[in-house]
Amino acid sequence: MNQIAKDVSLALFDRLESEVRSYVRSFPVLFDRGVGTTLTAADGQEYLDFFGGAGALNYGHNNQAFKQALLDYIERDGIVHSLDLATTAKKGFIEAFERYILKPRGLTYKLQFTGPTGANAVEAALKLARQVTARSNIVSFTGSYHGVSAGSLAATANKDMRAAAGFPLAHVTSLPYEGYLGESFDTIAYLEKLLADPSSGFDTPAAVILEAVQGEGGINPASVEWLQRLRELTSRHGIVLILDDIQAGVGRTGKFFSFEPSGIVPDIVTLSKSLSAYGTPMALVLIKPDLDVWKPAAHTGTFRGNNLAFVTARAALETYWSDSKFEDEIARKSEILATELASIAADHPGLGLSVRGRGLMYGLVSPKDHSLPARVSKEAFARRLVLETAGSYSEVLKFMPALTIAEADLRRGLSIIRDCVRTVQDSTAASR
Template identity: 65%
Template sequence: MSDAATLDVFDRRESEVRGYIRAFPTVFDRASGSTLIDADGREYLDFFAGAGVLNYGHNNPVFTRALIEYLERDGIIHGLDMATSAKRSFIEAFERYVLEPRGLDHKLQFTGPTGANAVEAALKVARQATGRSNVVAFTNGFHGLSLGALAATGNSTYREAAGITLDGITRLPFDGYLGIDVDTLDLLEKMLDDPGSGLDLPAAVIVEAVQGEGGINVASVPWLQRLRSLTESRGILLILDEIQAGVGRTGAFFAFEAAGIVPDIVTVSKSISGSGLPMSLVLLRPEVDVWKPGAHTGTFRGNNLAFVSARVALETYWADSALTDGVAAKSALLRAELDRIAAEHPELGLAPRGRGLMYGLACDGDRTLAARISAEAFTRGLIIETSGAFDEVLKFLPALTITDDELRRGLAIVRESLDAVLAG
């Protein structure tokens, strides 16, 4: 590594909490589309997309032009929750391209800029709207690391960092947690209907249609439909966490669309701004929007630059089906290659799973294998992370705009990296 790409200052001054820098140890300098370039000029193909933030790729020129024009005319950057032309245009675009085509009547709440901010707001308003405090969350769920969101998160490594007890959550098994032949909602229904179960009637159930950090676990359509039925019939609010699986990542704009259900509350962040600028929002059914003015605030809930790029993203990619058609085709390519890799190594017990361009290659037979493949891939010019309770899943999150050639090239690197690890 040259002086330009040295990590000395990070080792010397940045907190030990830093994470991804350890997995991908170089100084990145530029990026375009699905390519990252470090300070030495070395190129890396990106199958990480900022953990799902960059669904439309790095420095998408459509967004860059709109942002430059907005800055050059002295457009409002920071506005708290004041009315601005940038916010108005985004709301109108979201209404036109997302809500109305799906028959959704949800209100929009702009929270602080992270997904955890959105989850905190969702949990608070659910408790206010119902007058109840308990919330059901699921095994391997990830909802953020602030205390309320962390209580709903399953991973013990994150939970142990809280330093205090994490209360107000009942944890139940996600779809498939007990095997494919067990409908885990039998337990939820039994506990809801049994006054001796010890389960207080929840204010809400929070769930990911596809668990990202938990290992790319996909909830089946019947499971989600039954969950919606159970919650609706008992006056329990259903919160869909679409922070990583949403904004086209699984094919449709929302991952829950495959089940044909309508949640009471939806949390959205990561790729909603399109450009990578921080932005989060909560979608609320009108009857759930019980907030008093100013009851939940945040200094940076009005990131107008994010509103600009988010509007352009909707107008550019969601006015027709070109993006979703492309995701479907690339998803088929990705799944076919992962199936081939798994079939070529039956002794490893590799299991592809996912939807759209949110896929995992589970390496349950050797829980160190995914991390070793990721490390080897980095040396070969591919950025790809791991997920799951044991980091046992190699996680594929390429940009939705990645080309077929780039996708094939990255998959070839994964194959080469697996072979190198096995040979090593």
Template identity: 65%
Template sequence: MNDLDIFERYESEVRGYIRSFPIVFDRASGSTLFAADGSEYLDFFSGAGVLNYGHNNPALIPALIEYLQSGGIIHGLDMATVAKRAFIEAFTKHILEPRGLDYKLQFTGPTGANAVEAALKVARQATGRSNVVAFTNGFHGLSLGALAATSNAKYRRAGGTALGDVTRLPYDGYLGEGIDTLDLFERMLDDTGSGLDLPATVIVEAVQGEGGINVASAEWLQRLRSITEARGILLIVDDIQAGVGRTGAFFSFEESGIVPDLVTISKSISASGLPMSLVLLKPEVDVWEPGAHTGTFRGNNPAFVTGRIAIETYWQDSAFTDSIAERSAQLRAALEAIAAEFPQAEFTVRGRGLMYGLASMAKPELAGAVSQAAFERGLVIETSGAKDEVLKFLPALTITADELDRGLAIVRESLASVL
């Protein structure tokens, strides 16, 4: 039996990433994964955005070990604990207050989809309406409520039932340059013959991750906020993948200056890979009755510990965002050089911060081929987009300049080999 036979024999066919990266991993540190056979892989995947601070970050692990050895609460539901109080204090002091944001914190179940489900439910309760507006190429999770707002046909087919109460509209840039897709939204809202029921909420990603690294302009987001505010429609920003520093600032919407009514956060909020998710909601939207929405693992206290340490370590001043900006400029320059070097691929470079895509509509199969070739050369990098046509760059925000250059060299070499 080879190393992967047990997974093939006993694990469900639903498994995905093991097929793209067919090796047994054993350890990890920073931006490096170590396989059981001793081989090393540079990580440009970061657990699909879960590990913004890298693997086993030394600023976090000692505090986690100390907490576990002290007998600290691990499973707390929504009871008050010392670890949870400390996280709330750090989050409000270093994240919300400096940005002038007034949000209540709802700790939902452990995944991003749990946060999206809660946000959609409370938005419907707060407005008394049911319709949701979501956008083309959006991804919000795979439980049924979140799946209804998700666009990809592969995921929607797997739902096995009708996915209703969602109106799909074109995202920024979907209809090409120079066309403001919000013209359609505003016209439909104002036309009683459009068939668009006044929505309870609009859910949007400022940068679409799974949809292909599509970036909404600040102007588009500002207009969307203006449209929703004028009509009493709540705005949810899904910051599950694009938040926690991934696009440069802590929140992906900061560049636009908008203030959403609700924000969903998960993936890297715990900083360590421990499951955790949050809904931020304006106080007037917090219409829940006690116990009206629960989740068994909404009180993962070890995640509160590492989440707090990360906030206190990286978000007390601008040093961390300055370093992200440096690596972002390095990444973008390298991707633009690659695109220029291989004109036959007709690459488009898109993204912000350390969330970038190299997209080829002319050769949509190219991204998958490069990902495979890169893995053979010691780099883990995934694809995204409706046709997996985008090579997706999600390195750790703590990656060094040398590591980033080394990974980009592997991408270039892999691209040359497949072309």
């Protein structure tokens, strides 16, 4: 037994790591290995992963389809750091992305490699939209999450995250997302009225930024009609439409891009998280060619050339996106997930649970008791299943299993959740 397996205490982290830690507080275990959808702790205990690195591990942990390609690249001393120099690894990724993603969808985007975080991709997208339009204001939506660096945080809705900035977050207007004010309130018509009325006090924005399926906001999928109307409105008013696909993209909602079912073509798309396919940092901004007005070095970053990520990202595209088989597999598992969650909700009518989502990105919503999802998550972790909560009040139990998860593991995890909901409900009833 090696030293790490002997010492499973988290005391070192409590003593020396910043109080900013969050996930470790919900999942206080010293993890050591990850394969597929199984996490192994230092003490040998195995956990089923329905968390998926908050969307960064769509293909699971240490996917064997990419692992050898990465090891071979390192073994032959392939370029690791390159800024924005041309490398064979980048060339291979660009060729694969064009062949398997852009061309089949009739897309002609230019590719901008930013610093390796999703927030950096969002920062670049917002800066570019402002350059293109010579306007400063941005529209984002209630429930949105776009990152926590200054510009991206201004477009993020969460109150606690915004408060941490320490200074006013300006030049972004938050408007109601679809359904925020109820089914009868037309949020697109509201935006249209603000733009049309010269006395609305609302300046025409440089861009509208949104997620087609909000993740941290509580698994809120926008309808096809709403997205189509928003695209038409922004096009008509000369507003850049930025689609943040950092969490909901790369197959998470069933298609490579979350906006595909709507048929719209955003002006700019931001990608990160699972783009690298291996959990290594990588971010990408897709730009319509006529909007690519950047001057050389106008948006830089020391680590905008993560060649290790290029290698695994290319392997993922070649392995999973060369035909429709992977999408078909996601659709089949999505039906299982949605059906089982609906069954759990139906089995507990007194809780008022509901289900929403797409693909393998679903939420079990508890509007009556906002504490229930956190209690279910805690109970699930005690049974060695890892999943988080989301939403304004953490009222959503968030399901993000790997897209490659075996059906048996998916059903096993859902069975655990069923038992946990029952246990939490019984515990609540007993305490009254």
